[in-house]
Amino acid sequence: MKTAITELFGVKYPILLAGMGRVALPNMVAAVSNAGGLGVLGAGSSPPDLTREMIREIRTLTDKPFGVNAPLMIPNGKENAEVALQEKAPIINYSMGRGDWIAKAAHAYGGKVMASVTNVRFAERAQAHGADAVIAAGMEAAGHAGDVTTFVLIPRLVETLRIPVIAAGGVANGAGLVGALALGAAGVSMGTRFLLTQESPLHPNFKQAALGLDVSDTIFSDRFDGVFNRVMKTPAAVRAEKTWMNPFQVFLDSFGIARELRTPYLKLFAQVITAGPKQTLELMRMSQMLKMHTITLTTGDIDAGMTASGMSVGLVHDVPTIAELMERMVAEAKSAHARLNASMEDAPPVPALAENAA
Ligand SMILES: Cc1cc2nc3c(=O)[nH]c(=O)nc-3n(C[C@H](O)[C@H](O)[C@H](O)COP(=O)(O)O)c2cc1C
Incomplete structure (x- = not known):
């Protein structure tokens, strides 16, 4: 699975843990990154010194790349983005606000920046502000979502942006991953699916x-x-x-x-x-x-x-460990891909194309 974001972030699989505030904590971040995906810390409105401690804790749990999510408009949001920059987090994911200053500072130390967006206007603005990728949440998504479905938003952004698009909203299994890649996404970010894992702090x-x-x-x-x-x-x-x-x-x-x-x-x-x-x-x-x-x-x-x-809560039927989930997603994605390939090979040629070939 080689996509623009596996290359950009240096990860094995194009699967991201969504930066869920108070949920995506160091143990979950490290578990996803150690399993080959990209764990993203949900700094949310955590006190900035706690965010700093959590970033340092992640570094004790994994030597793989990870990200830090900071929603800029909530209390402590901007301060947490500043902490992520001071700690030279490999990837910073901002949402709810303007992130040109984050992109400038992160790029200065070799960091990468993802902006979370819900529509075309915000995505274009993020690209203009120097984001390296966008995470686009369709209306299926948990939390702050837009009014366009993932199925429509992703191809629309792919035809417009120069930077990679990561699909969020509605993806909970390997078939969803393959579907998102087919729409042109370079990866997926999952919240609800990871919320229902053993490592998640949800009661x-x-x-x-x-x-x-x-x-x-x-x-x-x-x-x-x-x-x-x-x-x-x-x-x-x-x-x-x-x-x-x-x-x-x-x-x-x-x-x-x-x-x-x-x-x-x-x-x-x-x-x-x-x-x-x-x-x-x-x-x-x-x-x-x-x-x-x-x-x-x-x-x-x-x-x-x-x-x-x-x-996607309706697509979740168990509470696996993160390692089990990652392994299963990759296996499901491979079989969904093989199924698609087989159905394309077996399909009769499209008449117009067959005539042209003749
Ligand atoms: C419990 C929970 C907390 C979340 N907190 C945040 C957050 O702090 N910042 C953010 O940008 N997105 C947050 N999200 C939204 C996710 O980043 C993501 O867009 C969404 O979960 C994707 O849709 P899915 O749940 O269908 O995978 C949260 C989602 C959940 C389920």
């Missing part, structure tokens, strides 16, 4: 519940944090979509959040208030999501927790 209650879900058991709404976001259909998600947030509760929760982000309360308060009315509202909503997400990683209370999840 076993949620892993078990996810196995009972089908492809339509997600909710795609902008009611959670102001941007369209796909989550697992849990009782809490159903309620959150219908209820307006309680500003008093947000205020009460904000103290705990400042502690969790290891940010002085007044600094966080100022960041939120000065972000502009729209973003302030989004950040307030996001804080409620963060609280419900914590439940999926700690107590496992099925009624109260909420996590991002893609439609």
